[in-house]
Amino acid sequence: MAHIVILGAGLGGTIQAYELKDSLSKSDKVTVISNKSYFQFTPSNPWAGVGWRSRDEIVIELAPTMKKRGIDFICDGATKLRPEDNQIDLASGRVVDYDYLVIATGPELAFDEIEGFGPADQGGHTHSVCTIEHAEVSGNQWEEFCANPGPIVIGAAPGASCFGPAYEYLFTVETDLRRRKIRDKVPITFVTSEPYIGHLGLGGVGDTKGLLESMLRERSVNWVVNARTEKFTEDMVYVTELDEQGNEKKTHEIAQKYAMLLPAFRGIPALMGIEGLVNPRGFVIVDEYQRNPTFQNIFAIGVCIAIAPPVATPVPTGVPKTGFMIESMVTATAHNLPRVIEGQAPNNLPSWNALCLADFGDRGAAFLAMPQNPPRNVNWVSYGRWVHWAKLGFEWYFMRKIRKGVSEPFYERLLMKLLKINKIR
Ligand SMILES: Cc1cc2nc3c(=O)[nH]c(=O)nc-3n(C[C@H](O)[C@H](O)[C@H](O)COP(=O)(O)OP(=O)(O)OC[C@H]3O[C@@H](n4cnc5c(N)ncnc54)[C@H](O)[C@@H]3O)c2cc1C
Secondary structure (H helix, E strand, O other): OOEEEEEOOOHHHHHHHHHHHHHOOOOOEEEEEEOOOEEEOHHHHHHHOOOOOOHHHHEEEHHHHHHHOOOEEEEOOEEEEEOOOOEEEEOOOOEEEOOEEEEOOOOEEOHHHOEOOOOHHHOOOOEOOOOHHHHHHHHHHHHHHHHOOOOEEEEEOOOOOOOHHHHHHHHHHHHHHHHOOOHHHOOEEEEEOOOOOOOOOOOOOOOHHHHHHHHHHHOOEEEEOOEEEEEEOOOEEEEEEEOOOOOEEEEEEEEOOEEEEEOOEEOOOOOOOOOOOEOOOOOEOOOOOOEOOOOOOEEEOHHHEOOOOOOOOOOOOOOOOOHHHHHHHHHHHHHHHHHHHOOOOOOOOEOOOEEEEEEOOOOEEEEEEEOOOOOOOEEEEEEEHHHHHHHHHHHHHHHHHHHHOOOOOHHHHHHHHHOOOOOEO
16 A cells, blocks of 8 residues: 655645546555645636635635545645655644655745735735735725726736736736726736747747737737836836846836736745755756656646746746646646556656636637647637636636546546547657
8 A cells, every 4th residue: 555645735736636546546545735725726816806706716625525535635734845754744743654745836926036026914015816815815905996096017027937817817907997997097017027928938829929919909008028027116116128138128117006916936945955856946856757856756746846948038937837737747647656656667748738718807818839838739829708708617617626526527538539639648
């Protein structure tokens, strides 16, 4: 019997537990450790940030579901991983032993890298939709803002890797303001570390540059690209714009009454500095099978893994780790880990394909990038009202899967097969 621990119960860790429960032998034990008692559907956070979703609608308590699936659930935060001893220290003082570990701890939000950045409880002057806790506060403050509106700044900070939610929040906010008939009172600026609009950390997908630039123009949104955000104050954002060579081109002082920028990510403190496990920013190093080359009983999936950007940009940007890509890491790990336990070599390569639905309030854009980095075999983007409805459907469907304790029902597998969108290469 082997004891497999999954650290983190977000989008990756939760479905990893379900898939491993199906792929491992009945005698193996699966334990999930998370510092939160619940799963949150992160893709809906931009909606929660304008009050279109309440916390209850996008959060699921995990203990009952895990129990139903025969998975042990420990609600406690990891304070230190000790891979030489195969042990994890928890905040309560408890120590958990494992035979195999899957790290799925997502990101730590690096607000502290820019002065004045981050929500008020972290001493900053900006809002966040990165977690439901942040998005809920932003949603409440959004009502206050709308009662007394002013200029808005939305975007992504230097080192950010997750650009889709910045565009989603921008267009959701813009749609909400139009519906309230106060759009005319709110100048909006999009400030991003991307080298051009629609780069998305991916070198663009299809013509995302043309599509998103045109949408910004249509909706009267100004923008600054190659933006090195320097400082936030209560009412201003200070930005240095770089040229293509990385030289300083122009400085901008942009008034703000409400600002939300996606921060850079880094690994969680419990992993930071572990030689051979993580890179200098605390992201877990994995091989092509999602396994750490130094500690071969450790796998990692999701936002917490290290992926080098394919090309350097004037202002640093990272590679996004999107939901479907994470699901492909999960499926590869669910197939590779039982082989490793049986003494065989892993042989399932995750596809890392990117399939995303980005909602813009009343319509949206769907992207398919196969593989994720260019040049690609499939490089497709489509825009329309149907994407808004598809995203609503996807939220309902994904929440239902988490509640039922199922990762990929047969009809989903069949549909993906018909569309030739694979999780395993
Ligand atoms: C606002 C936002 C919107 C997004 N929207 C989309 C989208 O529409 N489509 C898409 O494809 N991708 C989207 N993404 C990207 C990606 O799919 C999500 O970030 C996704 O949640 C990442 O999954 P994960 O499992 O890697 O990390 P997370 O979902 O963040 O899960 C990490 C888990 O680890 C736990 N944890 C952290 N530290 C500890 C610790 N010390 N001890 C124990 N547990 C710990 C956390 O509580 C959490 O449960 C979005 C990202 C953001 C930030």
